[in-house]
Amino acid sequence: MKALTLEHLNKTYKGGVVALRDVNLTVEEGDFFGLLGPNGAGKSTMIGIISSLVTKTAGRVVVFDHDLDRHTWEAKASLGLVPQEFNFNNFETVEQIVLNQAGYYGIRRRLARQRAERYLRELGLWEKRRAVSRTLSGGMKRRLMIARALVHEPRLLILDEPTAGVDIELRRSMWEFLRRINQEYGVTIILTTHYLEEAESLCRNIAIIDEGRIIENTDTQSLLTRLSTHDFVLDLKHPLEQLPAKLTFNVRQLSPRQLEVEIHKHQTLTALFSELAQAGIEVSSMKNKSNRLEELFLRLLQGDRDGSSAVA
Amino acid sequence: MYWQRTLVALGTIARKEAQRYLRIWVQTLLPPAITMALYFVIFGNLIGPRIGPMDGYTYIDFIVPGIIMMAVITNSYSNVVSSFFGAKFQRHVEEILVSPTPNAVILLGYISGGVSRGLLTGFIVTLVSMAFTRIEIHSIPITVSVVFLTSVLFSLGGFINAVFARKFDDISIVPVFILTPLTYLGGVFYSISLLPDFWRMASMANPVLYMVNAFRYGILGASDINIWVAYGLVLMFISILAAFSMYLLNRGVGIRG
Ligand SMILES: Nc1ncnc2c1ncn2[C@@H]1O[C@H](COP(=O)(O)OP(=O)(O)OP(=O)(O)O)[C@@H](O)[C@H]1O
Ligand SMILES: [Mg+2]
Numbered sequence: 047m048k049a050l051t052l053e054h055l056n057k058t059y060k061g062g063v064v065a066l067r068d069v070n071l072t073v074e075e076g077d078f079f080g081l082l083g084p085n086g087a088g089k090s091t092m093i094g095i096i097s098s099l100v101t102k103t104a105g106r107v108v109v110f111d112h113d114l115d116r117h118t119w120e121a122k123a124s125l126g127l128v129p130q131e132f133n134f135n136n137f138e139t140v141e142q143i144v145l146n147q148a149g150y151y152g153i154r155r156r157l158a159r160q161r162a163e164r165y166l167r168e169l170g171l172w173e174k175r176r177a178v179s180r181t182l183s184g185g186m187k188r189r190l191m192i193a194r195a196l197v198h199e200p201r202l203l204i205l206d207e208p209t210a211g212v213d214i215e216l217r218r219s220m221w222e223f224l225r226r227i228n229q230e231y232g233v234t235i236i237l238t239t240h241y242l243e244e245a246e247s248l249c250r251n252i253a254i255i256d257e258g259r260i261i262e263n264t265d266t267q268s269l270l271t272r273l274s275t276h277d278f279v280l281d282l283k284h285p286l287e288q289l290p291a292k293l294t295f296n297v298r299q300l301s302p303r304q305l306e307v308e309i310h311k312h313q314t315l316t317a318l319f320s321e322l323a324q325a326g327i328e329v330s331s332m333k334n335k336s337n338r339l340e341e342l343f344l345r346l347l348q349g350d351r352d353g354s355s356a357v358a
Numbered sequence: 359m360y361w362q363r364t365l366v367a368l369g370t371i372a373r374k375e376a377q378r379y380l381r382i383w384v385q386t387l388l389p390p391a392i393t394m395a396l397y398f399v400i401f402g403n404l405i406g407p408r409i410g411p412m413d414g415y416t417y418i419d420f421i422v423p424g425i426i427m428m429a430v431i432t433n434s435y436s437n438v439v440s441s442f443f444g445a446k447f448q449r450h451v452e453e454i455l456v457s458p459t460p461n462a463v464i465l466l467g468y469i470s471g472g473v474s475r476g477l478l479t480g481f482i483v484t485l486v487s488m489a490f491t492r493i494e495i496h497s498i499p500i501t502v503s504v505v506f507l508t509s510v511l512f513s514l515g516g517f518i519n520a521v522f523a524r525k526f527d528d529i530s531i532v533p534v535f536i537l538t539p540l541t542y543l544g545g546v547f548y549s550i551s552l553l554p555d556f557w558r559m560a561s562m563a564n565p566v567l568y569m570v571n572a573f574r575y576g577i578l579g580a581s582d583i584n585i586w587v588a589y590g591l592v593l594m595f596i597s598i599l600a601a602f603s604m605y606l607l608n609r610g611v612g613i614r615g
Contacts, residue, residue, distance in 0.1 A: 122458040143453075
């Protein structure tokens with residue numbers, strides 16, 4: 047079954063910013079799905095529409111076969127949201143926040159108390175249950191948002207940059223936790239992140255969104271393979287009749303004076319040049335042939351620097 | 359099943375709202391008790407005897423219903439406007455918006471918060487007034503229904519104000535420039551029969567006048583106006599404001615991007 051289907055989703059904000067352009071996406075039940083994209087790409091807008099915090103301009107959202115507009119209760123009850131920014135009532139306690147959230151989903155107090163205790167304990171917040179949310183540290187607030195999103199036991203959990211501003215140790219324990227609820231409880235997870243390492247270690251499938259468009263939707267392995275290679279175009283000093291057969295590099299001849307080479311991360315340019323020199327090929331100049339995906343990742347990585355050094 | 363869940367959601371919002379004003383009782387419940395006690399001391403005990411009877415009642419007996427009503431109106435309104443605006447401002451309204459709680463239940467929940475605070479304040483002010491005079495209630499059903507409907511009406515007003523408010527100033531403009539004048543000129547301190555013709559006619563356009571008078575009728579058995587007209591007006595205003603509030607919620611005005 048599909049946990050989430052988005053059809054022709056469009057969003058234009060008041061003032062004219064086009065945040066989503068014809069987004070189509072499906073996420074399978076049980077998947078751990080990463081949504082990547084630079085700042086302002088439209089990730090939070092997409093999540094906002096799925097979770098009813100943003101009104102869509104056009105399109106359809108289906109959560110576990112429930113159309114969000116027609117079977118609103120079922121669709122919303124199957125979904126849990128961890129938003130990008132803290133949105134607690136500053137004066138409520140940790141326990142009140144989780145209990146109230148359960149109440150909004152129609153869960154009676156007695157059951158809500160059991161669930162609240164369970165998830166607060168799992169996230170290491172039980173000792174803090176009487177603390178007012180305003181007094182929590184950033185990391186505790188992030189964990190509280192996760193407990194709050196799980197109290198109605200949704201089948202689909204969406205997290206918008208859950209580990210932003212969280213230290214390495216806590217980040218790893220959050221990863222552990224998310225992996226566990228995905229594997230043991232079968233909760234489908236969609237998360238956005240600016241940390242490639244996070245997407246790499248958690249997500250089975252990844253979509254990349256840029257300027258409101260999904261420009262890539264594939265499994266993590268093939269994405270990483272594509273990202274770990276660089277394409278270069280070499281200009282040759284002398285025209286070349288025939289490419290030598292015994293090259294270890296993946297070389298393509300574009301024209302008599304131009305070659306294209308694919309270099310993996312573990313290979314070096316020095317090795318390439320010595321191999322070409324041995325074959326009697328002289329290179330006069332070279333340029334990096336960048337594709338859109340690489341450009342995008344460069345920007346993603348740049349964004350990463352403000353946060354931490356967690357780069358794959 | 360659906361109704362059960364909806365009721366739990368409604369109960370959750372109502373409880374949370376009550377917890378909010380009880381937690382900050384020094385800002386919510388204490389001030390009306392003090393202000394209204396001052397009104398009773400100054401206008402009732404000190405100046406009242408010099409004013410003499412109003413509509414055949416001692417002055418303090420005449421103003422007690424109006425002052426209770428004034429407390430109910432301001433507190434119902436300000437509870438919903440501050441609470442809902444606060445929820446928007448701190449963004450925790452999103453907790454409810456992501457949940458399956460239907461819009462009508464969100465509205466009812468916030469209104470119930472305004473009504474419970476309005477009625478609680480009215481009750482406190484009534485207790486305070488008993489230190490100054492003896493009240494006998496002419497008609498309990500009329501008194502209770504009028505105060506309840508008035509509280510609902512002004513809670514709805516506070517809700518709409520909060521939906522449109524973008525900054526803190528916006529939640530005090532209506533109370534200061536509209537609500538307070540309407541209440542003071544709504545026959546709380548005087549009978550409109552004292553007014554010259556023109557001002558008496560003008561007062562008839564003030565909806566608060568009808569509510570204050572209907573409430574006074576419930577307590578004293580005397581009113582400047584026909585109380586059935588008051589019921590009709592209040593019910594009409596409630597329907598209009600409730601429909602408008604639902605329209606705003608369904609459109610997501612001020613709360614959904
Ligand atoms: N409430 C709003 N009103 C107008 N424009 C908005 C609003 N929210 C977002 N936008 C615009 O929509 C675009 C997408 O923003 P969005 O928050 O969805 O990006 P994002 O991918 O989540 O970025 P980030 O990684 O920085 O969180 C941006 O151009 C942003 O300025
Ligand atoms: Mg975002």
